[in-house]
Amino acid sequence: MIDGFIAIYIFMLAAFTGYEVISRVPVILHTPLMSGSNFVHGIVLVGAMFALFRANSSLEQIIGFVGVVLAAGNAVGGYVVTERMLEMFKASGQKKPHGGQQ
């Protein structure tokens, strides 16, 4: 069981981690990073799967199904758009030699 003080410890340490990990991020990466963190909370998919696996009534199955559809959309969509944005950053780095004349 994760409860009581253990739960609070995990919560606190994870919160510090999140804060530290992006505290020195340059402005140019704000949008991709927001998109990337949006992808990471797509982990809600795992929870939605648990809920649907355990569903016992039609109502639970319907809500669970909607939950998994939404969560899968969050995870897959979040990945695709973040990847697309970051891909372009790589391309611009390679073209560096052309820039900065004079």
Next chain:
Amino acid sequence: MEALSPAVAKGIIDAAYILVAFLFISGLKRMSSPLTARGGILWAGIGMAIATLVTFLAPIADPATTSHATTNLALVLIAIGLGGARAWWSGKRVAMTDMPQMIALYNGMGGGAAAAIAAVELYAGNAHGVIFGSLAVLGALIGAISFSGSGIAFGKLQGLIKKSFRFKGQQIINLIIVAAVIAIGIVIATGFNTTPLAVTVFFVIALLLGISMTVPIGGADMPVVISLYNALTGLAVAFEGFVLQNPAMIIAGTVVGSAGTLLTQLMAKAMNRSLGNVLFSGFGDASGPSGATVTGSQKPIEASDAGVMMAFAQKVIIVPGYGLAVAQAQHKVWEFAQLLQHHGVTVKFAIHPVAGRMPGHMNVLLAEAGVPYDLIADLDEINAEFETTDVALIIGANDVVNPVARTDKSSPIYGMPILNADRSKNVVVIKRGQGQGFSGIENALFYLDNTRMLYGDAQGAVNQLIQSVKSLG
């Protein structure tokens, strides 16, 4: 699969989640530097794939909970296929300019999923005790707000909702809704009344709150709001993680919750807005679009003259704004910049932190057009250079170059860091008409003696500039 005992399946899931947590955190860490960013999303993606795959072992780890195991497994597979395919399709097709609302949409889906988990647990009566009840209710509330609020944010940025609905007493009504949802939430969390009716009423009011919170907020503030809802969804996921006893959800959700909060603060700061200001007052509500009126007149220039002026300049700084993104002119602008470079002109791009729709959005758009990294400078780097610049070319930017932010204390944008384009020797402004910016404030830059206005949409005007420079040979 049948060979696995429940204990072994549980062990595999738990061990995999540790790896997943590691991949997520180091993935995010990598995403916060331009050099490693691309690998970062890949790491996080691998983490997500592992987490999803091992979760299929959940029915084995916890066998006796339902009599619908096979149906549920089929439903899970169909749901993942449906949601995943739809999101893959839309994510691949969306234009870079529409990225902010797309993020809002995916984020809302995550919030909705967190709320759905809570709904299943609450309807089924699985959240036992005050602590788990409270966590489930809290996650449900935040998730539902994030879901409906992100939907409104998407509608606004997509242009589906054009108005900001504001009326007298709106905040009082919002307070009443908040009080109502908290009251029902407490009733459910303490186990006093957990009937489906109570749970349903709770969700309806929570969704309503997300809508009523978001509709008064103007389009310019939407990025901050989306970022806030992103952090909230993370928090909701973490709370539901506690309810489900799922460490991967707890850690990933909390990390996103705190990282998202920091990101929200950074964005609000870059826009010179406090979070409270964004949420509880419309832009310019307190003072109205006041500020001293600007005197003088706007002086037009022909594209041919402007093109020649820049071709014979030593140094040109291009200041792109949202108007450039709307007109999809970033490729044309880069073509023009290269043309100037061939004439021996030093060209740089100056990016305001909130150029585009979100901090960093304009960098993405220019990167898409192929503009190299080292030509793009942000506010701190370039502001001193305007004084030695011959021409500052403003394309579809307005408030971020308005000098009243430095001078006029009565202006709503006073104190916002701006690009000092007005200090360059000449300023050429490409603008569709004589209208005002997002904030509705008159721009003193447009009336300066060294400013010339080139009217037209960004795409067409830059095209004319290209023709005029090309005709020089």
